[in-house]
Amino acid sequence: MSGINLTASVRANLSSLQDVASLQTTTAAHLSTGKKVSSALDNPVNFFTAASLDSRQTQLGGLLDGISNGIQTIQAANKGLTSMTSLVQQLQSTAKQARQDTTGTVTPGTSLATTGSNTSNTAGAALNFTVGSQSVSISTVSVATSATATTLQGASGTFGQAAAAQAATIQSGTGTAVTITGLNASNTVDQQIAAINSSLSGAGSTISAANVGNQIKLTDSSGADVTVAGTGAGALGFGTGLTNSTNGIKVGETTALTTDQLVTAISSNGLLAGKVTATNNGGNLSLANTTTSSIAVTGINGTTLDGASGTTSTLAAGTAALSATRQSLANQFNSLVSQLDKLSTDSGFNGVNLLQGDHLKVQFNEKTGTASNSLDVSLKKSDNTDFGVLNSFNLGIGQAATTTSGSGIDFKSNSAIDTLSDTLTTAISTIQTQSSSLGANLSVVQTRQDFTKQIIDVLKTGSGNLTDADMNEEAANSQALSTRQSIGISALSLANTANQGILQLLR
Structure with missing residues (x-):
């Protein structure tokens, strides 16, 4: 009050106590709020x-929720891909079981029959079969690999007049004629042969004689024609009316195979076994297809077997019956395909399903426009275009045809199942590629999640450094101020002692 006069010492102590009280109020506010800067009045810059740092960390905190949802969406899709791989592997197993089942029957297609014997006699003549992706060639000719041979036809062991007085010669196209001596009508075939070989050997000829079926066979190891000449039908000891054949076969010369030889060659071929049957039908070749796919054949022109590469015929496909085992496996296959598609539709999270062609945009920073940083996640093809829905249709896996379903994969056909197995292998590769791509995206998003958390911590620390109070320091300040307050009160009491002495005098 203005009417009261305080001594200088009292007023000084009172002022000190007021300063302590003000500092105590500030310290108490710091301790209660934890902030040394609570408003712009405290420190505008800080x-x-x-506030700017807190605003950014709040925005990044909001983005963390979106990043977390993105991670769960990618993981849900990846789990779906893993399960789809398992289902496709089960489909592969089902197809393999069906392929191994042989209880089904195949009725051969319309047979392809010739109306004459083999007319091909040129080098390279062949029957060529195209079975699926494989080609099989069966030669329709035999190629001589031995030297020229000439068989002297005559009654077994029978010789006519004595040949000693006759001039018999043997020659080949590469040598001179050799006169044969020592022939005798009383000789056996082997004795005649011995006489012939003696003369040929003595002349250094490459020709030799052998006994084949009690007939004389002449062979020239050089491959040249063998010619027999003499002054009459009794040359080389054969009697009148007997023939000396000079129709030899040279090395490399071709001869058309007989029908039986062709049947044996086709039936013994490992690639044609169980696919093509060959039979001798009255001297004519008959072919039939025992698979469920048509087989192209070159070398048969209509009903004529000529071995020419430019003549093509078709072995009609056989008709297969679906066995009970394959019927059951086909039903199982269809059930797995259905589950594959359902699994794809159930692989979403929070309304986003990457396996159904959806796009996921994960925002990484709080900025917009060109400064915005985000990641677009979706299934992609090799050309980086959208894959679309990951289901059995886009993987090329169709339903199996059953007795109640006329269209689809033909489980009666081994070749169709083989093609299906290749498709399933490709499908697994496609799923694994998509899984790898999603895994890479997941790694990026998780890295950005960790980075964002670290940035938020940095922002919080930076903001705290500017505004947060040091609680240890403030506690010490509070204690010190309490002490100062106590001392100030004591000093004020001492300052009032002099006034109390005057009061005693007044009493």
């Missing part, structure tokens, strides 16, 4: 800088 306050607004911290």
Whole structure:
């Protein structure tokens, strides 16, 4: 009050106590709020800088929720891909079981029959079969690999007049004629042969004689024609009316195979076994297809077997019956395909399903426009275009045809199942490729999640450094101020002692 006069010492102590009280109020506020800068009045620069940092970390905190949802969406899709791989592997197993089942029957297609014997006699003549992706060639000719041979036809062991007085010669196209001596009508075939070989050997000829079926066979190892000449039908000891044949076969010369030889060659071929049957039908070749796919054949022109590469015929496909085992496996296959598609539709998270062609955009920073940083996640083809829905249709896996379903994969056909197995292998590769791509995206998003958390921590620390109070320091300040307050009160009491002495005098 203005009417009261305080001594200088009392007023000084009172002022000190007021300062302590003010400091105690500030310290108490710091201790209660944990902030040394609570408003722009405390420190404008620190306050607004911290507010900016707090605003950014709040925005990044909101983005963390979106990043977390993105991670779960990618993981849900990846789990779906893993399960789809398992289902496709089960489909592969089902197809393999069906392929191994042989209880089904195949009725051969319309047979392809010739109306004459083999007319091909040129080098390279062949029957060529195209079975699926494989080609099989069966030669329709035999190629001589031995030297020229000439068989002297005559009654077994029978010789006519004595040949000693006759001039018999043997020659080949590469040598001179050799006169044969020592022939005798009383000789056996082997004795005649011995006489012939003696003369040929003595002349250094490459020709030799052998006994084949009690007939004389002449062979020239050089491959040249063998010619027999003499002054009459009794040359080389054969009597009148007997023939000396000079129709030899040279090395490399071709001869058309007989029908039986062709049947044996076709039936013994490992690639044609169980696919093509060959039979001798009255001297004519008959072919039939025992698979469920048509087989192209070159070398048969209509009903004529000529071995020419430019003549093509078709062995009609056989008709297969679906066995009970394959019927059951086909039903199982269809059930797995259905589950594959359902699994794809159930692989979403929070309304986003990457396996159904959806796009996921994960935002990484709080900025917009060109400064925005985000990641677009979706299934992609090799050309980086959208894959679309990952289901059995886009993987090329169709339903199996059953007795109640006329269209689809023909489980009666081994070749169709083989093609299906290749398709399933490709499908697994496609799923694994998509899984790898999603895994790479997941790694990026998880890295950005960790980075964002670290940035938020940095922002919080930076903001705290600017505005947060040091609680240890403030506690010490509070204790010190309490002490100062106590001392100030004591000093004020001492300052009032002099006034109390005057009061005693007045009493």
